[in-house]
Amino acid sequence: MSTARHYKIGLLGCGTVGQGLVELVNRNRGLIRERSGIELSFTKILVRDLAKKRPGVDRNLLTIQPDHVINNGCDVVVELVGGLEPARSFIQRALSGRKHVVTANKALLAADGFALLNKAVSQRVQFGFEASVCAGIPIIRALQSGLVGNSIRSLTGILNGTCNYILTRMADAGMPFVDALREAQGKGFAEADPTLDVDGYDAAQKLKILAEIAWGGRIALETVQIEGIRNITLDDVDSARKLGYAVKQVAHAEFNDGGVSLSVHPALLPMAHPLASVRDENNAVQVKGDAVGEMFFHGKGAGSLPSASAVLSDIVDIASHKRSLTRISARAVPVAGADLPYQRYLRFPVGEPSAIGKITSALERQGIGVDRAAAIWAKTSSEQSQVKFVTQSCQADTLRAALSMVSTLGLLQGDYVALRLAA
Numbered sequence: 001m002s003t004a005r006h007y008k009i010g011l012l013g014c015g016t017v018g019q020g021l022v023e024l025v026n027r028n029r030g031l032i033r034e035r036s037g038i039e040l041s042f043t044k045i046l047v048r049d050l051a052k053k054r055p056g057v058d059r060n061l062l063t064i065q066p067d068h069v070i071n072n073g074c075d076v077v078v079e080l081v082g083g084l085e086p087a088r089s090f091i092q093r094a095l096s097g098r099k100h101v102v103t104a105n106k107a108l109l110a111a112d113g114f115a116l117l118n119k120a121v122s123q124r125v126q127f128g129f130e131a132s133v134c135a136g137i138p139i140i141r142a143l144q145s146g147l148v149g150n151s152i153r154s155l156t157g158i159l160n161g162t163c164n165y166i167l168t169r170m171a172d173a174g175m176p177f178v179d180a181l182r183e184a185q186g187k188g189f190a191e192a193d194p195t196l197d198v199d200g201y202d203a204a205q206k207l208k209i210l211a212e213i214a215w216g217g218r219i220a221l222e223t224v225q226i227e228g229i230r231n232i233t234l235d236d237v238d239s240a241r242k243l244g245y246a247v248k249q250v251a252h253a254e255f256n257d258g259g260v261s262l263s264v265h266p267a268l269l270p271m272a273h274p275l276a277s278v279r280d281e282n283n284a285v286q287v288k289g290d291a292v293g294e295m296f297f298h299g300k301g302a303g304s305l306p307s308a309s310a311v312l313s314d315i316v317d318i319a320s321h322k323r324s325l326t327r328i329s330a331r332a333v334p335v336a337g338a339d340l341p342y343q344r345y346l347r348f349p350v351g352e353p354s355a356i357g358k359i360t361s362a363l364e365r366q367g368i369g370v371d372r373a374a375a376i377w378a379k380t381s382s383e384q385s386q387v388k389f390v391t392q393s394c395q396a397d398t399l400r401a402a403l404s405m406v407s408t409l410g411l412l413q414g415d416y417v418a419l420r421l422a423a
């Protein structure tokens with residue numbers, strides 16, 4: 001029997017994912033040894049509070065000194081602190097010391113991934129970040145290696161577990177938005193600042209990371225058109241269901257006319273669409289490649305062990321010398337502002353439901369045909385009357401002009417909602 005090669009992990013951060021990693025390494029150490037010939041162990045683990053209870057974590061490994069992790073004879077530094085600083089400085093110090101690095105830090109990658117990857121390449125060390133997007137789903141590996149022979153046409157995904165959890169609970173349990181968000185926070189999916197989830201920034205960071213790999217160049221986060229899910233009500237989710245649709249937060253990147261258009265937005269998806277049946281905190285990505293056609297990846301996109309699974313896959317790959325250095329070229333990927341026509345669901349809060357006639361006329365004057373229209377009278381004084389429309393296909397520019405015209409009619413009693421009927 002051949003002897004296993006020892007491989008030492010220096011761990012920065014022992015929160016939800018860090019503790020998951022310790023648990024998974026302890027649980028599957030023998031399995032990993034059998035599969036890869038690598039025997040994993042931890043050298044030191046950076047924490048903020050030495051006294052805090054961390055079941056299953058050897059207290060003797062804990063330190064509050066980052067250098068005791070980074071410069072303590074480990075083979076790979078795993079950064080699970082999160083956020084921009086001090087995570088960025090930790091990673092830079094590790095790379096300067098020619099340590100391989102694994103991180104789950106999507107915010108840092110979206111902000112500085114290119115510089116960190118370049119530094120790793122120039123130091124001739126590996127930089128793994130599989131856990132940064134869709135946690136347990138090996139989508140980064142799929143794009144980097146499994147699908148490397150394809151020209152990618154589009155990526156369409158549910159990339160934020162918190163939004164998907166909220167929209168699932170609203171649809172299945174009739175739970176109001178704020179209560180569903182509170183549940184997601186209780187389950188540990190939501191960001192420390194949940195506005196990053198519900199306003200679409202977390203999904204935009206992940207979409208940028210995937211798109212840079214798929215199209216092999218740099219993409220500015222500001223080129224992602226972002227729309228959050230805060231204005232979606234139980235009534236919207238219910239109306240969508242009656243029309244045969246599910247409301248989902250969708251992240252979409254598509255190559256068209258020599259450029260990539262990127263957006264994160266809530267949309268009504270037909271129930272038969274593969275993303276419509278993605279539930280709870282699950283994530284999914286539909287990839288279209290010129291050779292492979294359509295592929296669908298689905299699984300747990302957040303949480304302790306699913307994230308740890310992705311971190312561990314990077315560690316074992318690096319330890320087994322299975323990875324080639326990840327590169328993103330310095331060229332900027334051309335961005336396309338494709339304005340494709342879509343059918344839309346529109347809801348306007350109004351004082352008088354008879355406003356339906358005036359709003360229909362305004363939409364039609366801008367060339368937006370109305371397929372269905374409904375007026376809903378408020379039943380109690382705490383409710384608001386609404387008028388709702390499903391339009392024929394129209395471009396975003398046309399819709400913008402029509403919505404601004406409706407806003408000037410003096411009929412609206414709050415914010416309107418306008419959602420695509422497609423991913």
Ligand code: HSE
Pocket residue numbers: 132134135159160161162163189190191197202301302303
């Ligand atoms: N807040 C993130 C989400 C965590 O809800 O998807 C995983 O990246």
